[in-house]
Amino acid sequence: MTPARPTGEPRWLRWLLITVALAFLALNLALPLAAVFVEGLRKGVAAYAAAITTPDAISALKLTLTVAAIAVPLNIVIGLAASWAIAKFDFRFKSVLVTLIDLPFSVSPVVSGLIYVLLFGLQGWFGAALRDQDIQIIFAVPGLVLATIFITFPFVARELIPLMEEQGREEEEAALSLGASGLNTFWHVTLPNVRWGLLYGVLLCNARAMGEFGAVSVVSGHIRGRTNTLPLHIEILYNEYNFAAAFAVASLLAGLALVTLVLKSLLEWRFAGQLAGRGH
């Protein structure tokens, strides 16, 4: 049997590889995801609806969205600033900064959470000072936001740094020599050039911000209706052997992730077109 193309592999090999890949994905990804929805709906649609509309579930959903709504925009700004500085300027300790950006990816989320407890908890470094001012960070929304920002910081910066480095400084220099102000240059040249990469980074950042468990679990205190995000709420339901409700809420979280995933795929498709059309 001759392959159809000079670089082509025999047909049986192609099919074997595709089958292995698909079987693995079905077993490890599609099946568990389907199980979440099936288990969630096991006791019927009414029970499902009830589980995701309990005050605790709604409060958890609201809290999750609130934390993401604060953490993601802040990370966009900080991520843009950091990648701009790293990609477009030379300064001392640049490699140290690059390594620091990766830190949240390399330390365990539990450790990330503990850092904040050590800093802002009652027995922590700033604990006494904060208590005197009547400011609560740990076991409250600020702590959740801080931990989430820490965990999700690398997504935007990691996405933008290689992109900006590849694009270089020349377009910005051209804009400046044409008389544009720094702000004009940023809005009309720098930002449009990275917009798809930025959106992609924001989506990943958002997905993680909503789904983060470890770090958030440490700083949350698990106060029902007050400091429980969706992932924490799911854990509580599960530990109470309330499987149907746990899966119902889990399906809600999985649904949010799926929406993000679809958006991401759309962007990737769009982004690839732009990259391919650039022609050098």
Add this chain to the structure above:
Amino acid sequence: MSVTASAVTKRFGAFTALDGISLEAREGEFLALLGPSGSGKTTLLRILAGLEFPDSGSISIGGVDMSESPARDRQVGFVFQQYALFRHMTVADNIGFGLTVRPRKTRPPRAEIDRRVAELLELVQLPALGGRYPAQLSGGQRQRVALARALAVEPRLLLLDEPFGALDAKVRKDLRRWLRAVHDRTGLTSIFVTHDQEEALDLADRVVVMDHGRIEQIDTPEQVWERPASAFVCDFLGGANRVMAQAVGGTIDIAGVRLPNRAPAMPDGPASAFIRPHEFALAEPGAAGIAVVLRRCLRTGAQAALETETRDGSVIEVTIAAPPEGLAPGAALVLVPQTVRAYPA
């Protein structure tokens, strides 16, 4: 507008890119900065544009000191080697950019900007391509868009960094003529950087030859070609054969042949003599001159290019207008220099 650089020095860490450079481009002049890579020519161009700042020395444009002014206040058009077109904007938006981003007070009305863009598209001979994106253009077209974009803001000075560097040979030559024509029409003082001596000599009013952050020579192309100021310049212009010689009483002695020195006068002593391939005559063995053995002979019509080898093994390239018959590899010849440029060795 005239431009002056006075005693400009620029270091990057331990590397001295510019070492006390002074030069002037006169009003309406087309100046070439010529030199090998690392000679500091691009750094000088970027300093003139305000994209880099000198460690010491000053820059003035039109008689006004601009040393401290940032790029956006200098009204200097800059054409980048890789063009640096805004990739997400159409050709028309690229060209109009400099006018569009002006503060409201000085910004021309939209219709005026459109008119100016159309005019420039006409000038760079791309009238139909205003709606395209840079990625959809050829290298030569991008180059012209970059030029139109720089001209749109009516700069006082035009700077071009290796304007033909990224183009293939054919396009390069066409664009060279065209750029000169545009310069002559606009009358804009222009400075361009190149490492290609042919380009510099062909295009510029005056050529600035640079090496290691210093200026070796500033002269008209003819003077640079005829009277290179230093061995470096003579060597860099290319093609010349370098042989060892002696300077004796104002003349140059090459293997017994005495010739006047075409280069600036030098003291007596050992010299590096440069002889271009067409500056030799052939003689029979035994005559005064450089004894060589013919290695290869390439006839092109009436001319012949000879590759010869001296006794010490160095190669001398010779072109002869009317080659004698029967030249075959292995033949012993004597090369008699007719013209020489010699510098202290």
